[in-house]
Amino acid sequence: MSTVRAGSRWIRADLRARRGQALLTVLAVAGIVAALLTAATLLEEGTNPWRGLFAQTNGAHVWAHTRDQPELGRLLALDGVARAAGPYRSAPVTVVQEGRKDPAALRAVPATPPEVSRPVIVEGQWLSTAQPDGVVVERSFARSLGLRPGEPLAMNTLSGARRVLYVRGIADTADQGFYPEWTPGLVWVLPVTLDQVEPSLGRSEWVTGLRLKDEDATQVVAQRVVVTLDEQLQRVHTWREVRAAMELDNRLLGTLLALFGVVGLVAAALALANAAGGRVLGQLRDLATLKSLGFTRRQVALLLIVEHGALGLLGIGLGTVGGLGVTMAVFGSTSLAPLPVVAIAGGTALVVLAAVGLPAWRGGRTPPIPAAPAAPPRGHLSRLARLALLVRLPPALVLGTRDAFTRRLPAFLTVFGLAVPMMMITIGLGVWATLDNFLKNPAQVGQTASLIVKKGKLTPAEAELFVSRDPDVRHAYPGSTVNALAPGEARSVRVRAIGTSTERYPFPVAEGRMYTRPGEAVAGQGLLDLLGVRIGDRVRLTVGGSPLIVRIVGRAVEPDLDGEVLSLGLDSLAAKDSVPPGFYALHLREGADPDEVRARLLAASGEGLEVQRVVNPAERLTILRVVIVALIAVLALIGLANLLTASALGLRDHASDLAVLKAMGLTPRQVTATLVTATGLLVVLGVFLGTALGALFVRGLIDLQGHASGVGAGIGRAPQPVTLGLAVLAAVGAALAVALIPARRAARVPVTAR
Amino acid sequence: MSVVLKAVNLVKVYTDSGVPVHAVRGVDLEIEAGEFVAIMGPSGSGKSTLIHMLGGLDARTSGEIWLDGRRVDTLSESGWALLRRRKVGFVFQNFNLVANMTVADNVELPALLAGASPREARERREDLLARLNLTERADAPPGQLSGGEQQRVALARALANRPSLLLADEPTGNLDSRNTRDVLRLLGEVHRDGQTIVMVTHDARVAALADRVVSLLDGEIVDDGRIPRRRPATGTAGEVIDLR
Ligand SMILES: Nc1ncnc2c1ncn2[C@@H]1O[C@H](COP(=O)(O)OP(=O)(O)OP(=O)(O)O)[C@@H](O)[C@H]1O
Ligand SMILES: [Mg+2]
Numbered sequence: 002m003s004t005v006r007a008g009s010r011w012i013r014a015d016l017r018a019r020r021g022q023a024l025l026t027v028l029a030v031a032g033i034v035a036a037l038l039t040a041a042t043l044l045e046e047g048t049n050p051w052r053g054l055f056a057q058t059n060g061a062h063v064w065a066h067t068r069d070q071p072e073l074g075r076l077l078a079l080d081g082v083a084r085a086a087g088p089y090r091s092a093p094v095t096v097v098q099e100g101r102k103d104p105a106a107l108r109a110v111p112a113t114p115p116e117v118s119r120p121v122i123v124e125g126q127w128l129s130t131a132q133p134d135g136v137v138v139e140r141s142f143a144r145s146l147g148l149r150p151g152e153p154l155a156m157n158t159l160s161g162a163r164r165v166l167y168v169r170g171i172a173d174t175a176d177q178g179f180y181p182e183w184t185p186g187l188v189w190v191l192p193v194t195l196d197q198v199e200p201s202l203g204r205s206e207w208v209t210g211l212r213l214k215d216e217d218a219t220q221v222v223a224q225r226v227v228v229t230l231d232e233q234l235q236r237v238h239t240w241r242e243v244r245a246a247m248e249l250d251n252r253l254l255g256t257l258l259a260l261f262g263v264v265g266l267v268a269a270a271l272a273l274a275n276a277a278g279g280r281v282l283g284q285l286r287d288l289a290t291l292k293s294l295g296f297t298r299r300q301v302a303l304l305l306i307v308e309h310g311a312l313g314l315l316g317i318g319l320g321t322v323g324g325l326g327v328t329m330a331v332f333g334s335t336s337l338a339p340l341p342v343v344a345i346a347g348g349t350a351l352v353v354l355a356a357v358g359l360p361a362w363r364g365g366r367t368p369p370i371p372a373a374p375a376a377p378p379r380g381h382l383s384r385l386a387r388l389a390l391l392v393r394l395p396p397a398l399v400l401g402t403r404d405a406f407t408r409r410l411p412a413f414l415t416v417f418g419l420a421v422p423m424m425m426i427t428i429g430l431g432v433w434a435t436l437d438n439f440l441k442n443p444a445q446v447g448q449t450a451s452l453i454v455k456k457g458k459l460t461p462a463e464a465e466l467f468v469s470r471d472p473d474v475r476h477a478y479p480g481s482t483v484n485a486l487a488p489g490e491a492r493s494v495r496v497r498a499i500g501t502s503t504e505r506y507p508f509p510v511a512e513g514r515m516y517t518r519p520g521e522a523v524a525g526q527g528l529l530d531l532l533g534v535r536i537g538d539r540v541r542l543t544v545g546g547s548p549l550i551v552r553i554v555g556r557a558v559e560p561d562l563d564g565e566v567l568s569l570g571l572d573s574l575a576a577k578d579s580v581p582p583g584f585y586a587l588h589l590r591e592g593a594d595p596d597e598v599r600a601r602l603l604a605a606s607g608e609g610l611e612v613q614r615v616v617n618p619a620e621r622l623t624i625l626r627v628v629i630v631a632l633i634a635v636l637a638l639i640g641l642a643n644l645l646t647a648s649a650l651g652l653r654d655h656a657s658d659l660a661v662l663k664a665m666g667l668t669p670r671q672v673t674a675t676l677v678t679a680t681g682l683l684v685v686l687g688v689f690l691g692t693a694l695g696a697l698f699v700r701g702l703i704d705l706q707g708h709a710s711g712v713g714a715g716i717g718r719a720p721q722p723v724t725l726g727l728a729v730l731a732a733v734g735a736a737l738a739v740a741l742i743p744a745r746r747a748a749r750v751p752v753t754a755r
Numbered sequence: 756m757s758v759v760l761k762a763v764n765l766v767k768v769y770t771d772s773g774v775p776v777h778a779v780r781g782v783d784l785e786i787e788a789g790e791f792v793a794i795m796g797p798s799g800s801g802k803s804t805l806i807h808m809l810g811g812l813d814a815r816t817s818g819e820i821w822l823d824g825r826r827v828d829t830l831s832e833s834g835w836a837l838l839r840r841r842k843v844g845f846v847f848q849n850f851n852l853v854a855n856m857t858v859a860d861n862v863e864l865p866a867l868l869a870g871a872s873p874r875e876a877r878e879r880r881e882d883l884l885a886r887l888n889l890t891e892r893a894d895a896p897p898g899q900l901s902g903g904e905q906q907r908v909a910l911a912r913a914l915a916n917r918p919s920l921l922l923a924d925e926p927t928g929n930l931d932s933r934n935t936r937d938v939l940r941l942l943g944e945v946h947r948d949g950q951t952i953v954m955v956t957h958d959a960r961v962a963a964l965a966d967r968v969v970s971l972l973d974g975e976i977v978d979d980g981r982i983p984r985r986r987p988a989t990g991t992a993g994e995v996i997d998l999r
Contacts, residue, residue: 014857298833368812395894
């Protein structure tokens with residue numbers, strides 16, 4: 002108790018004496034925690050929006066599609082079922098929009114939104130009996146079609162009738178995955194409307210959602226549903242399939258965020274250790290006094306841990322609140338489970354305590370005789386300083402150079418503490434450059450063709466004619482995609498045939514060679530890993546019952562489908578799969594605008610052709626850029642914290658020397674220069690080291706990640722030299738500016754003041 | 756009279772610089788309650804080393820130290836720390852105050868550490884500062900005080916727990932004559948109240964205030980003499996001359 006009182010006095014006094022530094026420490030830690038939390042949420046939201054949607058819509062766990070209306074009572078009677086949505090009648094239609102045809106399901110739901118699996122309106126309004134021709138479109142479907150509330154939605158029914166309904170609202174749901182990964186697209190209508198559009202019960206099905214008491218029982222309940230509905234049942238899907246469908250191929254994002262987070266944490270730990278260590282060094286005299294008063298070694302160490310740890314914990318608290326606040330503001334509700342939050346906060350707390358533990362232990366070992374250890378070590382002229390003397394640098398620079406390295410450990414910590422954030426910033430810039438490169442050179446990720454044309458209503462010959470007549474189309478490669486069963490794998494892989502083995506589509510081959518004749522193929526990294534084969538191996542797949550035997554002669558960079566894609570020429574496929582071609586991949590002339598070409602083709606063919614733009618993988622990863630910017634900000638903050646520690650320590654070490662220097666005849670400006678040189682040298686060293694390391698690692702890291710995500714190595718790009726140069730300049734400039742302020746203040750202090 | 760402090764064949768050898776330095780070579784010393792002992796000697800004779808060992812700030816190489824009848828040289832570092840809280844007050848030539856804490860906090864700190872309630876600590880501090888005429892400076896940081904004022908605050912702090920033993924290493928070494936007089940007057944006062952004091956000094960005029968002067972040379976005691984108390988009120992010039 003007594004030591005608590007005495008200790009808290011001391012801590013309070015000490016914190017008061019260095020408010021700015023303490024605040025910066027808190028902010029740096031808070032920034033890291035907030036960034037980690039936001040990143041985790043972004044990741045969760047970006048890669049798995051299912052959880053949030055499911056909670057928001059009070060979703061159903063199991064969905065059954067039946068031919069006739071099922072007896073709801075029997076389903077509700079199943080053990081584990083709590084409530085139900087539906088049964089709703091649902092009819093398939095084809096939405097016709099600007100020459101595109103998209104499969105959709107019209108689902109009849111009441112005008113009062115259901116309790117279970119209630120779609121959440123994001124735009125417009127829910128269905129109303131006042132507007133019988135109004136429909137609500139599922140969000141991803143609406144986005145894919147480019148629909149807004151109020152716009153017409155034209156559709157063909159199975160019988161061939163054409164109807165036009167109007168979009169009344171756009172809603173989110175967890176009933177099914179996103180379009181186009183999950184088809185058909187979902188459109189809600191009123192029962193009366195469905196009766197008009199598709200009166201035939203024989204051409205529709207019934208959809209029932211079951212909400213369970215316990216989601217772990219999903220598998221069991223799904224089995225029982227299958228048994229109960231037996232003949233009637235057409236298919237069943239559960240929330241697991243929906244979640245899997247919603248998950249983006251975002252392992253790249255996840256790994257990068259994790260990397261940034263972990264290294265950021267290490268950097269923050271370093272900054273904390275540095276700050277605490279610097280503080281302890283500056284306080285040795287006071288600590289000795291405390292000991293002469295009767296503080297024990299352990300009490301001093303504890304005191305330091307409490308003081309510096311409290312700052313860290315405060316930062317963690319603030320960061321947690323801030324991070325959750327940000328995600329609340331951005332996503333409305335936080336979809337992050339409590340576990341990651343606890344893990345992030347707890348992990349950071351551990352790191353913080355470990356980081357302050359060492360300096361605290363060191364502080365505890367301060368001998369109680371204050372005189373001897375309190376004096377800063379008078380190093381010999383370091384080698385660098387001697388060099389500076391040799392080349393006749395001004396005295397301030399020589400003195401500063403000498404000072405920079407008098408204390409080895411803090412000098413090292415400062416250099417390292419700046420190098421780590423700088424390295425991460427360089428890596429972030431590299432990721433940015435890689436994304437830019439994706440966008441600028443789509444051919445390098447296999448997207449030479451920027452438009453995919455399907456013949457639609459036209460004959461293959463007509464389609465070919467329209468395409469070949471367009472002035473901006475450089476080459477139209479006929480293509481087909483088929484699914485093939487891999488031996489021993491209970492799943493299919495994509496086989497993509499574009500061009501022929503003589504007129505080859507330019508797949509970006511990163512290893513091996515391009516195929517040159519029928520029976521040869523190139524594969525994505527994901528496929529190689531999945532089948533456990535290497536370049537040069539022969540693989541045997543089954544396409545629609547007939548075997549497909551090809552030799553893999555190379556590896557292509559493959560951003561689609563986790564890289565589990567086999568690419569070959571159409572002539573390698575059996576005729577039944579390749580004639581007529583399923584689509585044409587259009588390689589446009591340099592500088593041609595795909596949207597313009599698309600509009601022209603649609604107009605020329607009288608909306609007969611279906612023309613789709615190819616989505617660049619970088620467009621899906623835009624979220625990454627936000628993350629990069631945020632993390633660079635946090636890393637800069639950490640660097641700044643390190644810098645302030647370094648310059649504060651420098652000042653403390655030199656407080657007594659300054660008077661001597663001035664007495665020796667150094668002008669205030671020279672004194673300032675000495676101090677700035679001392680920190681500046683370390684800054685420059687750290688920044689250059691970090692940039693060099695970052696530039697060295699970035700390509701390898703991204704390629705490694707590319708390999709892991711199936712895309713394959715060969716996509717990594719180092720940041721542009723100009724970008725790097727600017728980053729280095731900005732870092733050094735900001736650092737020197739920050740170092741200059743305390744140095745100038747110190748230089749102005751009159752000699753007599755102690 | 757009871758013996759407060761006893762040192763038996765105390766030896767200190769510094770070995771950290773490679774060559775062993777025999778700073779203190781077998782010192783025997785007994786200090787009784789209420790005594791005011793000055794330790795004198797030329798620079799490098801081992802005065803600071805000795806007094807540091809007596810306060811447990813530095814470990815002895817061999818020999819014994821007894822405080823209030825208890826052997827203490829075998830104590831661990833934290834054992835010494837606990838002992839210092841209630842029994843030993845320390846004043847250095849420099850570096851006496853925690854720079855970041857106010858004068859008031861500096862004086863209250865040892866009391867709090869020894870287990871006093873914040874109220875007791877405050878009352879004792881107010882009393883001590885009042886006796887030192889430093890009440891108005893209570894909230895100032897030590898850096899704003901003159902050297903003499905700082906040393907008086909340090910003395911107040913060392914006395915805050917009414918220690919059995921006050922150890923002072925050249926408490927006036929850095930001070931001018933007026934400040935020296937202030938500090939010495941304070942020392943004299945607490946001595947008159949019964950405080951046991953061991954003070955290192957190389958100033959003969961300062962040493963003259965003590966009851967007893969121990970002279971060190973090369974780490975050994977070469978002279979240990981009691982000087983009679985000056986009694987300025989009763990003594991006459993004649994008596995002083997007679998004594999000579
Ligand atoms: N930490 C140390 N390591 C090595 N030798 C030391 C150490 N401290 C003191 N000494 C040596 O021990 C001897 C005694 O030193 P000490 O400081 O006790 O002398 P002092 O009498 O207090 O001198 P001064 O009057 O100058 O303060 C000296 O020769 C000194 O060089
Ligand atoms: Mg000394």
